[in-house]
Amino acid sequence: MAANLERQRHIVDFTVASLLRRKGKNGALLAVYTVIVFLLASVIFFTHALKQEAARVLKDGPEIIVQRTLMGRYSPIPRSYADDIREIGGVQSVRPRLWGYYYDGSFLANYTLMVPDEAPPPGEIVLGSGISRLREAFPGDIVGFTGFDGRPQSYRVQGLLPEESQLVAADLILLAESDYRQLSGIPADQATDLVLTVRNRKELATIAEKIVKLHPDTRPIIRSEILRTYDALFSWRSGVVTVLFTIAALAFVIFAWDKATGLSAEERKEIGVLKAVGWESSDVLLLKFWEGLLVSLTAFLLGTALAYLHVFAGTFWLFAPVLKGWSTLYPEFRLTPFIHFGQLEVIFLLTVVPYIVTTIVPSWRVATIDPDMVLR
Amino acid sequence: MIRAQGISKTFNAGRPNEFRALQDVSVELPFGRTTILKGPSGSGKTTLLGIIGCMARPTTGRIYLGEREITSLPERFLTGIRRQTFGFIFQQFNLIKGLTVLENVMIPAYPLGEKHGLLRQRALDTLELFDLGRKAGAKVDWLSGGEAQRVAIARALINDPLVVIADEPTAHLDSRLSTEFMAIMRRLKGEGKTIILASHDPIVYDSDLGDLLIEMRDGRIVRGGERP
Ligand SMILES: Nc1ncnc2c1ncn2[C@@H]1O[C@H](COP(=O)(O)OP(=O)(O)OP(=O)(O)O)[C@@H](O)[C@H]1O
Ligand SMILES: [Mg+2]
Numbered sequence: 241m242a243a244n245l246e247r248q249r250h251i252v253d254f255t256v257a258s259l260l261r262r263k264g265k266n267g268a269l270l271a272v273y274t275v276i277v278f279l280l281a282s283v284i285f286f287t288h289a290l291k292q293e294a295a296r297v298l299k300d301g302p303e304i305i306v307q308r309t310l311m312g313r314y315s316p317i318p319r320s321y322a323d324d325i326r327e328i329g330g331v332q333s334v335r336p337r338l339w340g341y342y343y344d345g346s347f348l349a350n351y352t353l354m355v356p357d358e359a360p361p362p363g364e365i366v367l368g369s370g371i372s373r374l375r376e377a378f379p380g381d382i383v384g385f386t387g388f389d390g391r392p393q394s395y396r397v398q399g400l401l402p403e404e405s406q407l408v409a410a411d412l413i414l415l416a417e418s419d420y421r422q423l424s425g426i427p428a429d430q431a432t433d434l435v436l437t438v439r440n441r442k443e444l445a446t447i448a449e450k451i452v453k454l455h456p457d458t459r460p461i462i463r464s465e466i467l468r469t470y471d472a473l474f475s476w477r478s479g480v481v482t483v484l485f486t487i488a489a490l491a492f493v494i495f496a497w498d499k500a501t502g503l504s505a506e507e508r509k510e511i512g513v514l515k516a517v518g519w520e521s522s523d524v525l526l527l528k529f530w531e532g533l534l535v536s537l538t539a540f541l542l543g544t545a546l547a548y549l550h551v552f553a554g555t556f557w558l559f560a561p562v563l564k565g566w567s568t569l570y571p572e573f574r575l576t577p578f579i580h581f582g583q584l585e586v587i588f589l590l591t592v593v594p595y596i597v598t599t600i601v602p603s604w605r606v607a608t609i610d611p612d613m614v615l616r
Numbered sequence: 617m618i619r620a621q622g623i624s625k626t627f628n629a630g631r632p633n634e635f636r637a638l639q640d641v642s643v644e645l646p647f648g649r650t651t652i653l654k655g656p657s658g659s660g661k662t663t664l665l666g667i668i669g670c671m672a673r674p675t676t677g678r679i680y681l682g683e684r685e686i687t688s689l690p691e692r693f694l695t696g697i698r699r700q701t702f703g704f705i706f707q708q709f710n711l712i713k714g715l716t717v718l719e720n721v722m723i724p725a726y727p728l729g730e731k732h733g734l735l736r737q738r739a740l741d742t743l744e745l746f747d748l749g750r751k752a753g754a755k756v757d758w759l760s761g762g763e764a765q766r767v768a769i770a771r772a773l774i775n776d777p778l779v780v781i782a783d784e785p786t787a788h789l790d791s792r793l794s795t796e797f798m799a800i801m802r803r804l805k806g807e808g809k810t811i812i813l814a815s816h817d818p819i820v821y822d823s824d825l826g827d828l829l830i831e832m833r834d835g836r837i838v839r840g841g842e843r844p
Contacts, residue, residue, distance in 0.1 A: 243729030250726035250735075254719070261714030506713075513710045516671055517724040517771065518699025520692060611698075612672035614710050615662050615783065 255530040277543025280487050284583045285551040302435035305461045316430040328450050330443040336431030352412050359416045364398040368412040388425035515611035532599030536592040618645040623677035637663040638835045653814040654821040655832035661814035669781050670698040703772030705782040709764050711756040718752040721770045742770045762793040779810040786817045794819045
């Protein structure tokens with residue numbers, strides 16, 4: 241038992257030393273492999289996270305959001321639009337929202353301002369934990385901002401938002417409507433956008449049509465439309481499967497190619513030498529197994545870690561085109577980290593296992609040949 | 617003793633390029649003695665060494681190691697015998713490039729699962745015997761021919777084999793290094809090792825080290841026996 245452990249250790253040592261000899265080749269292999277895992281993991285993480293996010297939107301998001309556009313760009317919407325829209329049959333409620341971004345030049349940070357339903361009294365604000373930490377502002381303190389007109393505004397911190405709440409909590413500032421207008425300069429008769437609820441969901445499309453007819457400078461965004469877009473793009477049945485298997489197939493082709501050409505005359509000779517000096521076929525297989533495991537596990541860990549950062553901490557630049565529109569829908573769109581063991585399993589099965597197999601299979605043939613090839 | 621009985625080896629049997637490298641070869645190599653195989657190029661020396669050293673199987677015939685018939689043993693056992701009983705010094709040395717001298721010497725012992733520290737020490741001690749202590753950490757790629765051969769010898773000895781086999785050991789050495797090699801073999805013989813050398817170099821086959829001289833030609837033994 242102890243001897244077997246020691247044997248494993250020797251063979252792992254040998255494997256590592258052996259891999260390090262061809263730093264260039266193995267490094268390139270590892271890089272390509274990591275990229276493949278990264279792509280695969282990014283797709284999987286991203287789709288799952290989107291589904292989560294979508295589920296949340298479905299649960300408590302508004303059914304229609306109406307924005308106003310000016311030459312294709314977002315612009316504040318007149319409150320009077322709300323009254324007109326409320327008259328459309330089937331519309332249950334219309335509520336103007338007030339929110340926006342604030343760039344804090346002295347701290348180089350972006351905040352999200354929002355006037356919630358239950359806003360703090362004028363002169364007081366509620367801070368997200370991130371801002372509180374950044375500006376060292378705690379309940380009772382006075383914090384200052386610069387208004388749109390350059391005039392300083394100061395508020396008393398009424399309280400802090402709980403750490404865990406929602407995706408935007410950290411950089412959020414809640415404030416009273418009057419304070420918001422003073423700071424932003426948005427006149428009293430305008431709002432950021434409108435959110436609607438409807439009586440009958442089947443009428444959403446008709447209502448959206450009517451809104452555009454009534455005010456051609458608006459853009460209604462239907463919740464289910466967003467969801468359907470994501471579904472179409474990312475459902476397991478359509479997009480993802482194709483992407484997944486294209487990538488997996490690509491991985492296979494690359495590694496099959498590498499392995500077919502990879503057992504060079506030199507490598508064959510080396511295996512012959514190992515056998516000639518007394519390694520059994522099983523020792524050689526073990527060597528190849530460790531080689532495959534070390535390379536693919538490293539690529540797996542690196543690739544998934546990078547994918548995690550890319551999807552949850554980064555800007556998911558890879559999927560940016562898919563996300564057009566979200567940035568104006570939400571104050572900030574950042575996916576909630578969500579990893580399911582099953583996802584990792586899928587990635588593992590699609591990458592690590594085939595690699596180990598393609599590493600071992602060709603050497604198995606070599607491992608069974610007579611070692612006398614190295615005599616000449 | 618090691619006994620080869622009626623050994624034939626046919627390469628590419630049944631194909632147009634069929635070639636009989638050994639034909640009905642029978643030899644007896646006593647333990648503790650030194651046997652030298654002599655013969656022109658292509659006469660089958662390497663082929664015979666490979667079969668005796670359990671690296672290849674004969675097409676017909678049997679090999680006995682002591683009382684044990686080993687030709688028919690399954691691969692696993694043959695590997696075990698190769699590892700424990702024979703230390704092979706190849707004509708081309710066959711060191712594994714890119715690895716250090718020390719690693720190369722330790723390789724034959726890896727499957728045995730000896731404690732790493734002990735094995736390492738043993739390998740260092742063996743290298744010291746051949747004046748290679750300073751080179752332990754060096755990559756084998758940069759060794760001189762003589763050094764490479766001494767590493768190959770150290771590797772052949774790491775599992776403390778009963779029999780040391782060397783194929784054309786002086787092929788890549790000048791006469792000074794060849795003489796040095798013979799001195800090492802003499803030392804090993806003194807320690808009781810059985811030694812089998814194949815060579816067409818007079819420094820080897822004219823040496824008084826050999827107890828038996830076997831001459832081969834075209835896959836057959838043409839003369840053989842005790843040296844006068
Ligand atoms: N795998 C093989 N397939 C075909 N022919 C082979 C094979 N191995 C050896 N031979 C042939 O067998 C003959 C004997 O070869 P071997 O290497 O045993 O000769 P040798 O006596 O060692 O020669 P040298 O002194 O040149 O090393 C040669 O003619 C060689 O071409
Ligand atoms: Mg030869």
